[in-house]
Amino acid sequence: MGAGDLEDVLRQLAPQVLGALVRRYGHFDTAEDAVQEALLAAARQWPDEGWPDNPRGWLITVASRRLTDLLRGEQARQRREDQVAGWRTVPPEPVTDSDDTLILLFLCCHPSLSPASQIALTLRAVGGLSTLEIARAFLVPEATMTRRITRAKQSVRDSGARFSLPPDHADRLDAVLKVVYLIFTEGYTSTAGPRLHRVELSAEAIRLARMIRTLLPDDPEVAGLLALMLLTDARRPARAGPGGELVPMDEQDRSRWIRPLIDEGIALITETLPRGPVGPYQLQAAIAAVHDEAASAGETDWPQIVALYGVLLQFSDNPMVELNHAVAVAMARGPAAGLELVGRLEAGGRLADDHRLYAVRAHLLERSGDHAGARTAYERAATLTTSLPQQRYLNTKAAAMG
Amino acid sequence: MKYMILTYASQQDYDGMAGKETGKPAWTGEDFAAMGAFMEKFNADLAESGELVETRALAAPVLTRRLGSKDGASVVTDGPYAETQEVLAGYWIVECDSFDRATELAARLADTPAPEFVRATAYADVRPIVEGSGDLLD
Numbered sequence: 143m144g145a146g147d148l149e150d151v152l153r154q155l156a157p158q159v160l161g162a163l164v165r166r167y168g169h170f171d172t173a174e175d176a177v178q179e180a181l182l183a184a185a186r187q188w189p190d191e192g193w194p195d196n197p198r199g200w201l202i203t204v205a206s207r208r209l210t211d212l213l214r215g216e217q218a219r220q221r222r223e224d225q226v227a228g229w230r231t232v233p234p235e236p237v238t239d240s241d242d243t244l245i246l247l248f249l250c251c252h253p254s255l256s257p258a259s260q261i262a263l264t265l266r267a268v269g270g271l272s273t274l275e276i277a278r279a280f281l282v283p284e285a286t287m288t289r290r291i292t293r294a295k296q297s298v299r300d301s302g303a304r305f306s307l308p309p310d311h312a313d314r315l316d317a318v319l320k321v322v323y324l325i326f327t328e329g330y331t332s333t334a335g336p337r338l339h340r341v342e343l344s345a346e347a348i349r350l351a352r353m354i355r356t357l358l359p360d361d362p363e364v365a366g367l368l369a370l371m372l373l374t375d376a377r378r379p380a381r382a383g384p385g386g387e388l389v390p391m392d393e394q395d396r397s398r399w400i401r402p403l404i405d406e407g408i409a410l411i412t413e414t415l416p417r418g419p420v421g422p423y424q425l426q427a428a429i430a431a432v433h434d435e436a437a438s439a440g441e442t443d444w445p446q447i448v449a450l451y452g453v454l455l456q457f458s459d460n461p462m463v464e465l466n467h468a469v470a471v472a473m474a475r476g477p478a479a480g481l482e483l484v485g486r487l488e489a490g491g492r493l494a495d496d497h498r499l500y501a502v503r504a505h506l507l508e509r510s511g512d513h514a515g516a517r518t519a520y521e522r523a524a525t526l527t528t529s530l531p532q533q534r535y536l537n538t539k540a541a542a543m544g
Numbered sequence: 545m546k547y548m549i550l551t552y553a554s555q556q557d558y559d560g561m562a563g564k565e566t567g568k569p570a571w572t573g574e575d576f577a578a579m580g581a582f583m584e585k586f587n588a589d590l591a592e593s594g595e596l597v598e599t600r601a602l603a604a605p606v607l608t609r610r611l612g613s614k615d616g617a618s619v620v621t622d623g624p625y626a627e628t629q630e631v632l633a634g635y636w637i638v639e640c641d642s643f644d645r646a647t648e649l650a651a652r653l654a655d656t657p658a659p660e661f662v663r664a665t666a667y668a669d670v671r672p673i674v675e676g677s678g679d680l681l682d
Contacts, residue, residue, distance in 0.1 A: 278591060283598050283637075384577055524562065528603035533562035534576060541563075 148188060151197060152181050157268040157353075159201045161242025163209055164249070171295045172212050173205075174267065180205035243268065244357040247350075250294075251317040254301050259294040260321045261328075266291055268353075269346050280328070315358075319367050319423065322350050326371050330378070344375055365414040366424030372407035373430035376400040388532060392439035404434045425454040444474035461492040469502055477510040497526035501536060508543065517543035546597060546639045546673040547646035551653065553633035555625060557662065558604040568661055578657035586652065590638060595649065601634040637673065646670050 156177060163173040180201045194200035250263040262280075265271045277287035329343030351368040358364050380394035411427040429450045436442040451467040464487050472480020484503050493499040504519035520540035524533045556566045561579075563570050571579075590596035605625040612619050625631055640646050650670045658666065 384573070525606065528607060530558075530561055530576070531580075533604075534573070537563040 148185065152184060153270045155198050155201055156181060156270045157243045157246050158198060159205055160267055161246040162202050163205055165242050165245065166206070167209055167213070169209070169213065170249070170298055171292070172216065173209055174295075176205045176209035176212055177201075179208050243353060247318050247354065248314045249298060251314060251321050252298050252301060253314070253317065254297050255294050257321065257324060259290055259297070260317065261324055262287060262291050263294045263298075264321050264350070265325065265346065269350060271346065275342075315361070315363075318354065319363060322347050322354070323367060323371070323423075325350070326374075330374065344371070344378075347371060348375065362414050362417055362419065363421040363423050365410055366421060366427045369407045369411040369414065370423050370427035370430055372403045372410070373427060373434050376403035376407065376434060388535065391433065396438065399434065407431060408435065420453070422454060422457045425450055425457070429454075442473070444470055448474045461487060461490070462498070465493065465499060465502055472506050472509070477506040480506045481510070495526060497523040497532070497536075499523075500526065504536075504539065508539075513543040516540075545642070546637055546675065547643065548671050548673055549636040549638065549646070549650045549653070550669045550671065551633050551635070552630040552667065552669075553605075554630045555605045555623075555627045557630075557633075558606075560659075560662070562604075569659065571659060575657070575659055582656050586656075587636075590636065590649065595638045595640045597637040597639050599634070599636040602632060605629075605631050643670070643672065 159180065160173060160177045163177060164170055167173060183204055184197070184201060188194070188197075247264065247268055250267050251260045255263065262276055265276045266273065273287050273291060274284050276291075277284040280287070326344050326347035329345070329347065348368070348371050351364070351371060355361075355364050355368055376399050377391070377394065379400065380396065380398040381389055383389050407427065408431050411424065411431050415424055415428060429447055432443050432447050432450070447470045448467070451463065451470050454463055455467060464483070468480045468483035468487065471483055481503065484499065484506065487493055488499060488503075500519045500523035504516045504523060507513075507516035507519055517540050520536050520543065524536035524540065527533055527536070556568075559566045560568060561571050561576060563573075563576075587596065587599055590599075606623040608623050608625060608631075610621045610624045612621065636649075638646055638649055640649065647670050650668050653668050654666075656663075656666070
């Protein structure tokens with residue numbers, strides 16, 4: 143086995159080992175240190191001395207031993223013999239086959255944590271990314287991220303969360319999926335920072351979703367989220383021009399889309415949708431699938447997309463969904479119908495300062511032949527966005543309106 | 545020791561980068577892409593050498609809000625800067641061995657690809673960072 147294999151296997155096993163330890167002993171933060179040391183020991187010993195028959199069992203045993211040492215040291219310092227007695231009574235239970243990763247995920251997405259902390263803790267404990275890697279991906283100093291993660295662990299501990307599937311686990315699953323999707327979009331929007339790290343975040347989100355799906359193979363929204371991310375990620379190579387500017391979907395070179403991801407995503411959502419109950423991730427995946435299936439922008443099945451947005455709107459009160467719905471309506475029934483919806487959305491005020499609303503209006507005015515109106519809207523959109531590549535795109539469009 | 549490297553630009557500079565004619569020629573797509581690639585490499589090198597603490601770019605001056613007070617009431621003003629007034633455009637915080645090393649890092653910014661008229665007047669400042677009140681009192 144090569145070094146790459148070893149790294150993959152350790153990364154795969156790390157959350158399972160951490161989960162097993164926390165389930166048995168609690169002590170989230172100390173357990174994490176113990177797991178890190180066990181992983182290091184494995185990385186040193188396995189290549190020389192050969193791989194153990196049961197790598198997961200080996201890691202759990204070594205990490206447990208290390209955790210016991212760490213706790214003993216800690217608690218001797220604190221002179222809390224009564225607690226020492228407490229943990230000593232935990233029987234050296236044999237390593238079972240149960241995978242505790244899911245419970246670990248639920249713990250990281252604890253409702254008492256802010257979304258930022260949930261993301262950081264999930265990437266650290268389940269994704270196995272180092273604090274430095276997470277800090278770089280979010281462009282904050284390492285010390286800041288260390289503090290954020292430490293505080294998060296403390297909140298989990300103080301909340302007295304028990305390490306078992308929480309009774310509200312249906313609600314928690316929502317939080318877990320949201321965190322995974324946030325990690326994905328953080329990588330996908332790639333608005334700042336070294337591009338490489340951001341791409342890795344998207345890959346990590348997809349890996350986490352695959353992991354969750356192995357644990358909950360029958361959950362339609364888990365499958366929906368995975369399909370959505372695969373179908374979105376498939377367009378990555380065509381999304382940006384040479385200057386880093388965003389290329390709108392109808393102008394993307396579809397031959398650059400990643401075919402295997404599209405095939406996998408479509409197969410997944412096609413198999414999932416009829417099983418129900420249907421939810422927002424499945425609907426968004428279905429919309430992405432309709433886009434990805436079209437050989438050209440002109441061949442997109444817009445009436446189907448309008449119908450899917452119609453159902454999606456019943457699930458959420460999200461103005462961005464309404465804006466996308468307006469675009470789909472314009473494509474299916476003409477720009478006037480779309481502009482009417484955009485007008486209503488603007489009157490509602492929730493996107494009144496958002497460049498995307500004016501960019502959509504500009505496109506629709508351009509298509510309906512109102513070039514003067516389109517120019518004004520493009521200019522308005524350009525002044526509202528903080529992204530220079532987007533400003534360049536919008537200013538170019540404004541100038542082209544004459 | 546930590547140092548801050550500061551760069552400056554006017555609203556006119558931002559408009560030029562965003563592809564607008566401003567009395568001076570707009571940046572072309574190639575100009576803009578070359579600058580982006582340079583910055584990406586510059587940041588990656590700093591991260592690689594372990595000297596990068598943090599870096600941020602600031603949005604265009606026109607998006608600024610200034611808070612002040614008038615007759616005892618607080619007042620918020622939109623975009624108070626003149627078109628040609630140069631204001632902070634972005635910064636890096638680096639942690640390195642000496643002021644000279646920080647200066648050396650900042651000097652690399654002189655190679656940033658940009659239209660000639662921009663390069664002719666571009667500059668950066670390097671300033672030591674005060675870590676705590678103790679630094680000021682010593």
